[in-house]
Amino acid sequence: MLIIILPIGVMIFGSISTSGFEKTTAKVTAVEYDPTYIPSDDDTSDKYSVTLAYSVNGTAYTTDIQANMNDYNVGQEVQIKYDPANPNSISIGEMSLPIMIAVGAVAFIIGAIIIIKGLRM
Numbered sequence: 001m002l003i004i005i006l007p008i009g010v011m012i013f014g015s016i017s018t019s020g021f022e023k024t025t026a027k028v029t030a031v032e033y034d035p036t037y038i039p040s041d042d043d044t045s046d047k048y049s050v051t052l053a054y055s056v057n058g059t060a061y062t063t064d065i066q067a068n069m070n071d072y073n074v075g076q077e078v079q080i081k082y083d084p085a086n087p088n089s090i091s092i093g094e095m096s097l098p099i100m101i102a103v104g105a106v107a108f109i110i111g112a113i114i115i116i117k118g119l120r121m
Helices: 002-017 097-120
Strands: 022-034 048-056 060-068 077-084 086-092
Touching: 048 077, 048 086, 077 097
Parallel strands: none
Antiparallel strands: 022 048, 022 077, 048 060, 077 086
């Protein structure tokens, strides 16, 4: 049951938490190795601090995000969403609606198969 509910809950939370956000374009201004990152067993890749610069209503903002180096290059433009009430609060790389629907459908099918197999035993 959790296999069905969890992905749907994550998708709904992601949509709600950025529902009032506005879209803009940010520019990657720096990509630096993050020596403080400690890899886990699941993720052994190096992490980098990526600085993004963007403007909202004529005011310039910068923010740092964590990423894999091969994800961003200096000078690259990136679509972000920001909170109009707090432009320092951004969202980047969210899933599109078709991807969210596909993930939810796959999770539902897997959950249904597991439940049906469990009932047959």
